[in-house]
Amino acid sequence: MTTALRPGDPRRLGAYSLLGRLGEGGMGTVFLGRSDAGRIVAVKVIRPEFAAEDEFRARFRSEVDRARQVPPFCTAEVLDADPDHATPYLVVEYVDGPSLAEVVAEQGPLPGTNLHGVAVGVATALTAIHGAGVVHRDLKPSNVLFSLGTPKVIDFGIARALESTTRHTSASQMVGSIAYMAPERFDTDISPVVGPAADVFAWGAVVGYAGNGRTPFAAGSPTATAARILTQPPVLGALTGPLRDLVAHALAKEPDDRPTAHELLDALLSGESRDNAGFVADLGHRPKPHRSAGATTGPEREDGGPGAGPARRPRRRLWVAAALVLALAATAVALVLAPRRSATRTATQASAAPPAAAGPEWSRAIVDRLDRPGLWRARAGDPDGACSFESQLVITTRKSIDYWCQGPDDEFSGDQLITVDATVITPNACGVIFFRDHGTRGYELSLCSQEVRLERYDDAEGETLIRRTRDDAFAPGRRRAVTVAVVNDDVTTTVDGRTVLDARLTDRSLAAGHVVLGATNNTYTGESKAAFANIAIREAKREPPTSVQPS
Template sequence: MSRSGPLLDGDPARVGDYEIVGRLGAGGMGVVYLARGADGRQVAVKLVHTEIAGDPEFRRRFRDEVARARQVPPFCTAEVVDADPDAARPYLVVEYVEGPTLDEEVRQRGPLNPANLHGLAIGVATALTAIHGAGVIHRDLKPGNVLLAPGSPKVIDFGIAHALEAAQERLTRTGVYLGTVNYMAPERFAEEAGPITAAADVFAWGCVVVFAGTGRAPFDGGTAIATMARIISQPPRLDGLPEGPLRRLAGRALAPDPASRPTARELLDLLLGNAPAGALDDRPELRSASAEASVAARTVTDVPAATDVPAETVTVAGTGPAARAGERVTGPAPRRRTVAVLTAAVAVLALALLGGAGFVLQQSSRAGEQPLVPAPAAPPPSAPSTAPTAGGSAPPSPSASVTPSSVPAATRTTAAPAAPKPSAAAPAPDVQPPVEAAPGTRSGYGPYLIHNLRTGLCADLDGTAGGTPTQPVLQDVCRTTTDDNQEFSFVPRGTDGSGRQFYWIRNTDDDLCLDVDGTGSVPRATPVVERECYGEDNQDYRLEPKLTSGGRQYYWLVNTASGLCLDVYGKGDGGSATHLTLVNCVSGDDHEWALVRRSDW
């Protein structure tokens, strides 16, 4: 999102539980504020205009849209954090995404290069697949609603236009079309306009891709009326878009007949199979992930048609009636597990591909930098090393026969930790850390300092000679010459159902593991502590590569039981002794971590 501006007279100091700190913008629905939650997290609060808030039909639709939006997985979309449809002025709270819009980026810096363009196309198609999979239609996809977050694009404002139309229904009865015309599908201008479907979003995707690659919309006529006429009667202008599969796919998405356009999941399948030349060279892990995501995408239920034309920000006079308003997407919702499988697979791939293709905001050399420790060609990181450990034995083999510990959390003892569980399948390389076994480790990979990108500090414990069970894990100045509780080994524990490796994160001074109070899934903002390592608890973490900086690969450390990320309490808090916590995984927050050997500092 754009940087916030100062508050104006009449702006609220608080909305619900959120402190208002700046203005991000305003539109037909209301004002968007930068705000801070009780946990210090920055969010965007969309506060509805007073005159709209009094419309009962608007409130009904707003409540319905919020419920639908909460079902959209936050992969290449801005996560819905909170909402109150019943407040005096209803509001919606979404993830705050740092970065410009695609519209701002292209107008200020020019069209994207081919590799970045392909990455953007994958990211937006990923978002549409997630949105449509939850039974939602965006209705207002345009460059201004695509944010270029670090690592991946984020699509915002999906579905909410449906609610706004209730307050502007008088316009639909007078033959005025509501929409951002350059990105509207031709069926929305028809004399006998039928219900809008997900195919309109796919058409908008094609327009967005052409704009990103050429700097202009494919039907731009200079005026709204001329643009509408071109959309209805002329083929798209694709000149300036590089020849190749992406250009052909954009042409298919811009077909005048909705039935001739691919679905969002078909877009994704085709994009993953047609990465630009060289993008996947020497990257077998990305090719493998592409295949996995393509298979997963085929399981998504088709999205049924919605039955109305959305309200948007630009009005165009027309002669035909708009589609009828007031109805919702009908038909069975996709199974939650199916959507989760798809979005997890495609998001991992999309983020990896974007990084590999060089999709970074400033188009810097960051994407071309090498990981700190290159991933071995063979065996994968989970394979045991033959090098002796400090104790004279090799790290435990993930394929060894193991009986997992069944000691419940309430009866923990100081017994030796359980051995790693067997790996049922080879770990998926796209989420593997570039770690390797080395002499001096204690039954794991490392040891590493765990360095936070945002704060520049390292995971640590109070004191200098190890910690004790339940002691909080903190961040502090990285000690590059002495141990001082800052070295951790990553002990392979096995793989999940998707073949992703997970680990204990164990301190080398006290042999205790990162843990949180309770078992299984825990609430966000739960503090991270140390405890004895157990085989059946929420101590397992997987590593998801996000970006490179300063020659180091940075990861999300994702707790497998809760799906939350290891984080520093607060937003970008650089203070020493700030405790670590688990929070929702979102781009731009302070939970990117590098694994750094002391000798490589």
């Protein structure tokens, strides 16, 4: 819908007369315009505060050049731009039709054939966009317009010019709509290099919205929506058959577990559907870095180096995610997540958010990608087992006893959070996380193919079990995100965001200790292997006791 120009709005920019307002967003205002040749166009004018930044102008110019290379089918063609104007502007094809958001709001969820058409049209657009080395970064229903019944994607690529200009974005301000943001978008350490997989996630959310009238992670607030994106499976409602499977794959928490836009399009056109294990197996045989336009072109990997790609992200249960929220602006959220640097130590503090909304302050945090020796070290020449690095920490044990790889010397006490990616490589193995460990005493969390169990061990008294089981907890070869949260001596373990164990830590003498990684051989024969990656250990800051003065 077009509205009248307001006082102060420009009436002309370059060769274009401005006729009215089409909309307003985070980067600027979109006007309806007419070229001197008489063509009706859409003119996006950048907000003045961004225009003052030389860095932004340079980024804007680069992104416009790349966006011009996108074939115009299923997208709004980029026609012109002036990054050097007092207020930089971009001119694109005017798509005279309603948005997907308007269609769903007026008519309700789309029926099967129409829904499939939208899925194909948007996947086609993303295939073209990614093929030109561009990442959309703000795909949502309002950016999908219908022209003669055909969906066209608008506003692609340019959002990165703003998001990469650090003065204008921070932990509490991001470009995009939270309901369509991939989990990696909430990690401020890697958001400038988020790749095409984030657009694929947004495709899944858009198709889920089109088919159900609500997004797959819809919740009552931006905070709750972000937490559901990070920790919960999507709610796919009325979606069925191969399309439901594709949307589920696209909404995988890990970028590397999602199909590419080209794979989406192939599957949609062929009607094929594969389970998640099939997708992951296929992806494991592809050359790395995986599916990132930025990993093969300079601008998308500026802080990652050649071949850099996003590492896997630990995921959190809903209440843990809520406890880690540091700041929330009116329409944007930031959560504490593991940085993508190897073997680093950081101190993380909560922002100045009100106490009721803030998460815990961390007195310290230890983070290690476990892709090379660092806080954890290689260990070889031992007949009982080995610790080696093969893009992750691989622990081999040749006996039925636990074999461990020593990590940092730090002891952790009180409330703490351990997040790590774990893989049982051989069926006879369990990956083991020791915490509050003192060598001969502590707690042992075993991650096995048939169960997850927590035990308190004490060589002096014999073993006391605290045990919860779940069948098929760790299928061999599948990497799972594990969270161990200790709050007031209650421990909760989640696997891929789903709670598998709750228990009470009853030994008050085990209030502190080391965190150690290991493996166990369940069959007493042969060699067994488990692996870990991307560990983060955090200890909550404890408030000093307060005294009450008599009045």
